[in-house]
Each structure stands twice: as structure tokens, then as C-alpha cells.
Amino acid sequence: MKSRRVFLQKASLSALAISIPSIAALSAKNNLTESILKEDKILRVAIMGLGSYGTRVAEAMQDSKRAKLVGVISGTPSKVETWKAKYGIPAENCYNYENFDDIKNNPSIDAVYVITPNALHKEQSIRVAKAGKHVICEKPMAINAKDGQEMVDACKAAGVKLLIGYRMHFEANTLEAIRMRKSGELGELKFFQGLSGFVIGDPTQWRLNPALSGGGAMMDIGIYSINGARYMLGEEPIWVTAQETKTDPVKFKDGIDETIQFQMGFPSGAVASCLSTYAMNGLDKFFLNGSKGWVEMQPSTGYGPINGKTNKGPLELPHVTHQTVQMDEMAAIIFDGKVPEVPVNGEEGVRDMKIIDAIFKAVKTGKKVMLS
Incomplete structure (x- = not known):
């Protein structure tokens, strides 16, 4: 009996020892589940500039899971009142261009x-950074690379993020084209074509005022072909050439480009041929050619849906409002340290500005301009 009792006691202890890891594992599992179920941190955003694109972003954010519109900055009091009522923005989160530095206390x-x-962009972004808030800046980030770099430096000094509004960097069909390129499915890349343009209207708008825009079609729409060439080819250009055509010097005054054709060369030997214009409609097309395949996107950068096809068939990933995805992804970058497939940081914006600077120089000199 004694031996049997000892055996049962040992058996019970062994069973308990076996069960202890199970209890620990269960506890860990419960903690993990609790962590997963915990709500992601929400990026609380104030929009500065309540024009047509600001409105588009505000509307898109209504469907965002991780970004919320909580404030406005505008020089037009009537717009502020309208947005307050429409989006439920509290009065203490409303600012104008003179007092928005006070957001440091909000x-x-x-x-x-x-x-x-x-x-x-430069002055306002630096003021936001000095107030201790993260900066999301619409593209182009500035009117030249020097100003863009100053924005990058100011945000680093303030310990805040600087992100640029490159919504296409999160678009599903665009990312699929990039995946095909990275996987080698297209083979050795040879050629990129980017066509970006539309007929611009109201001649009194700020986009046709060089003091506010820093340029014409190139700043507004041509930047899409520049940026697209870079992410579609996966390389940085080493030279540019460019030629300008101007048919209406009254509407397109000095400092405002109407149409620029430009070419870029890349280290691999691939070349890009692009067109930026304010004088032709229906130009929103990317074409990438490789030794094994090709990708064509038309429209390629519009607000969607993006239509694409490849040598293997159509690109048919579902359309989600670009700005909704962008804001959710930017929340993940800021709060979670997520690294996007294609960068949207200030350095990315500066790279585009260096190319734009070089294109304007090539137009002026008529010579090939090398990029460092």
C-alpha cells in the first residue's frame, strides 16, 4: 500500500509539472489575444489648407481606420466654420495662419x-515641426531641392516625422507592378514612358502664379512621371535632358512651364521619355518595358480606379480611395515604424525636387544635366 501511495503521489506531481507550462502558455495566449484586440493608435490630424484637395483628403479620412480629422488651419474664417459643423471639429482645434504655432500646446x-x-510648404512645415507635431506635406514638397532639404533637417532637429503625400505608393495595382519588377518577371528593364497632363482652366489660380507655385505643369503633374519612373524602374536617374514648348505666353508667363518633354538615363542603361503639360487632356499613362514582359497603366495616377495590364494579363486589384489608404499607412509609419514598399519620407521628396531642378536647368541651357 505504501509503495502504491508513493507512486500515486509522484504521478500527481508529474501531472502537475506537465500542466504548469500549459497554464503559462494559456496565459501568454490570452495576453497575445488581448494585445491583438487592443485598438490601434489613431493618428489625429489637422488639415492646413481647406481647398479642393484638402476637402478630398477630409472626405477620404472618414473611412480611415487609423487616422481621424480633428483640426483645421485656414485663412478663411467661413471655411473654418463650415468644416467645424460638417466634421464635428472643436473650436479649440481651429487655427489660422498667424496663430497655428499654438498647436504646440494642443x-x-x-x-x-x-x-x-x-x-x-517650407515655412509652414518648419513651423509645424517646431511646434512638435508630425508633418505630412503635399507634393511637390517645396519649390526646389534646397528648400526641401531644409524641411527634412528641421523635422529631424525637432524629432518629428516628415511624410510626403505620395498616395500612389500605397495603390494596389501600382504595388503589383513593382512586385513584378522586383521578382524579375519583366526581365531586364529597358524603357519607361510617362505621360502626365491636362488642360488647365482658370488663369488667375495660384498654380499659374510663379510666386506661389514655383513652376507650372512640371510641379503640378509632371512630378508624377518623375516619381513613377523611379519606382517603376527601381533606380535613380543619373542624367536628364529636357525641351520646353510654350504656345500661350500670356497664360503661361515666365516661370510657368506649359509643356516640357524630358528624358532620364539610369545606371542600368534604361531610359525614360516623359511629357508634362497643361495644354493637353487625357494624358495619364505609364508604360514599362523589359526583356521578358511589360506593364501599361492608363490611367496611372488619377484618383482611381487605376487601370493596368501586363503581358500576362490585366491588373485587377480592387480600388480603395487612395487618400484613405494613404492616411492609414502613414499612421502605421508614424506609430508602428512600418517601412513602406516605396518611401514617402522627406528624403524621397527631395530626390524628386533635385530632378525637377535639373529639368529646369536642362530647359534653360539646352544641355544634358548630370545628377549626383
Whole structure:
């Protein structure tokens, strides 16, 4: 009996020892589940500049899971009142261009999305950074690379993120084309074509004022072909050439380009041929050619849906409002340290500005301009 009792006691202890890891594992599992179920941190955003694109971003954010519109910055009091009522924005989160530095004392705002004329981006973004808020700046980030670099440096000094509004970097069909390129399915890349343009209307708008825009079609729409060439080819250009055509010097005054054709050369030997214009409609097309395949996207950068096809068939990933995806992804970048497939940081914006600077120089000199 004694031996049997000892055996049962040992058996019970062994069973308990076996069960202890199971209890620990169950506890860990419960903690993991609790962590997964915990709500992701929400990026609380104030929009600066309540024009047409600011409105588009605000509407798109209504469907965002991780970004919320909580504030506005505008020089037009009537717009502020309209947005307050429409989006339920509290009065203490409303600012104008003179007093928005006070957001440093507002803990309910995490980031400011700067959607104002190009020439204002630098000063406004630096002010936002000095107020301790993350900066999201619409493209082009500035009117030249020097100003863009100053924005990058100011945000680093302030310890805040600087992100540029490259919505196409999160678009599903665009990312599929990039995946095909990276996987080698297209073979050795040879050629990229980018066509970006439309007929611009109202001659009094800020986009046709060089003091506010810093340029014409190139700043507004040509930047898509520049940026697209870079992410579709996966390389940085080493030279540019460019030629300008101007048919209406009254509407397109000095400092405002109407149409520029430009070419870029890449280290691999691939070349890009692009067109940027304010004088022709229906130009929104990318074409990438490789030794084993090709990708064509038309429209390639519009607000969607993006239509694409390849040598293997159509690109048919579902359309989601670009700005909705962009804001959710930017929240993940800011809060989670997520690394996007294609960068959207300030350095990415500066790269585009260096190319634009070189294109303008090539137009002026008529010579090939090398890029460092």
C-alpha cells in the first residue's frame, strides 16, 4: 500500500509539472489575444489648407481606420466654420495662419497635413515641426531641392516625422507592378514612358502664379512621371535632358512651364521619355518595358480606379480611395515604424525636387544635366 501511495503521489506531481507550462502558455495566449484586440493608435490630424484637395483628403479620412480629422488651419474664417459643423471639429482645434504655432500646446493633435500652395510648404512645415507635431506635406514638397532639404533637417532637429503625400505608393495595382519588377518577371528593364497632363482652366489660380507655385505643369503633374519612373524602374536617374514648348505666353508667363518633354538615363542603361503639360487632356499613362514582359497603366495616377495590364494579363486589384489608404499607412509609419514598399519620407521628396531642378536647368541651357 505504501509503495502504491508513493507512486500515486509522484504521478500527481508529474501531472502537475506537465500542466504548469500549459497554464503559462494559456496565459501568454490570452495576453497575445488581448494585445491583438487592443485598438490601434489613431493618428489625429489637422488639415492646413481647406481647398479642393484638402476637402478630398477630409472626405477620404472618414473611412480611415487609423487616422481621424480633428483640426483645421485656414485663412478663411467661413471655411473654418463650415468644416467645424460638417466634421464635428472643436473650436479649440481651429487655427489660422498667424496663430497655428499654438498647436504646440494642443495635445489632441498629432500631425498637420500641409495642403497649401507649393511656395508656402517650407515655412509652414518648419513651423509645424517646431511646434512638435508630425508633418505630412503635399507634393511637390517645396519649390526646389534646397528648400526641401531644409524641411527634412528641421523635422529631424525637432524629432518629428516628415511624410510626403505620395498616395500612389500605397495603390494596389501600382504595388503589383513593382512586385513584378522586383521578382524579375519583366526581365531586364529597358524603357519607361510617362505621360502626365491636362488642360488647365482658370488663369488667375495660384498654380499659374510663379510666386506661389514655383513652376507650372512640371510641379503640378509632371512630378508624377518623375516619381513613377523611379519606382517603376527601381533606380535613380543619373542624367536628364529636357525641351520646353510654350504656345500661350500670356497664360503661361515666365516661370510657368506649359509643356516640357524630358528624358532620364539610369545606371542600368534604361531610359525614360516623359511629357508634362497643361495644354493637353487625357494624358495619364505609364508604360514599362523589359526583356521578358511589360506593364501599361492608363490611367496611372488619377484618383482611381487605376487601370493596368501586363503581358500576362490585366491588373485587377480592387480600388480603395487612395487618400484613405494613404492616411492609414502613414499612421502605421508614424506609430508602428512600418517601412513602406516605396518611401514617402522627406528624403524621397527631395530626390524628386533635385530632378525637377535639373529639368529646369536642362530647359534653360539646352544641355544634358548630370545628377549626383
